Amino acid sequence: MYYNTDLFVFYFLTLLFEIFQMNKNWKFVCLGIILSFIISPGCAYNKSSLPDLLVDNQQIAITANPDAARNDCDTLVITCIDYRFAIANQEFINNTLGLKDNYDHISIPGSIYNLVNPETRDLLFSKFSLSVSLHLIKRIVIISHKDCGGYGGSVSFGSEIAEYETLCTDLRNARELLIERYPTLEVDLFIESLTTEEKPKVRFEKIP
Ligand SMILES: [Zn+2]
Incomplete structure (x- = not known):
């Protein structure tokens, strides 16, 4: 699974800004929904990120002794x-x-x-x-x-x-x-x- 981190942070901060303009009850509801979205894909990201570290034909070099x-x-x-x-x-x-x-x-x-x-x-x-x-x-x-x-x-x-x-x-x-x-x-x-x-x-x- 691939995430564009910069875009994600941008949308996240924008949402937070909008939420803090709302009244108290709506703030809690919206923050709860957002947290549930962050936690689920976050777990999936941790489990499946390794195989995608290198895309096709990309190369890395690791220092040898x-x-x-x-x-x-x-x-x-x-x-x-x-x-x-x-x-x-x-x-x-x-x-x-x-x-x-x-x-x-x-x-x-x-x-x-x-x-x-x-x-x-x-x-x-x-x-x-x-x-x-x-x-x-x-x-x-x-x-x-x-x-x-x-x-x-x-x-x-x-x-x-x-x-x-x-x-x-x-x-x-x-x-x-x-x-x-x-x-x-x-x-x-x-x-x-x-x-x-x-x-x-x-x-x-x-x-x-
Ligand atoms: Zn054995």
């Missing part, structure tokens, strides 16, 4: 696609692990679930190989998460312990497979989970 202009990076990070963890993952990778502008990032449903699965293993290795050979990475960071749709969610495990043990086992199997293929690589494993507090947090745990 000069350090990112080199030909290789140190680390490949593999995560699930789950939107609930996207912001926390960026924070964890960039700031906690200190990898800002120094990693390739592959997001795939279930994280390394498809690497552990023999049927899809080759496809994943072919994608990982590009990162390893193209950017000369030295380390792989794998993050799996609880309640992952790639595994069918937490309910598919039967218990919290069973879920945790399966995720740990899959992560360790993935590390073995990767080191078998790339013996010089360091592989670090993490499990993340969403807490159920009033203000939910994403907790990360390093798996040995």
Whole structure:
């Protein structure tokens, strides 16, 4: 939805001026009607404005870190696609692990679930190989998460312990497979989970 803000402000101020010329009762009625018109489209504007930020063929440029202009990076990070963890993952990778502008990032449903699965293993290795050979990475960071749709969610495990043990086992199997293929690589494993507090947090745990 598109609003011409200048025109809107002009009409709004003109209306206010007219209303303040009226008697007391009519002032309240008119102000009530105007407020209801402002609040409804205002909410719609907030929800739908993002896709219209760029019109067709318009371009924007976002400043890149000069350090990112080199030909290789140190680390490949593999995560699930789950939107609930996207912001926390960026924070964890960039700031906690200190990898800002120094990693390739592959997001795939279930994280390394498809690497552990023999049927899809080759496809994943072919994608990982590009990162390893193209950017000369030295380390792989794998993050799996609880309640992952790639595994069918937490309910598919039967218990919290069973879920945790399966995720740990899959992560360790993935590390073995990767080191078998790339013996010089360091592989670090993490499990993340969403807490159920009033203000939910994403907790990360390093798996040995
Ligand atoms: Zn997932």
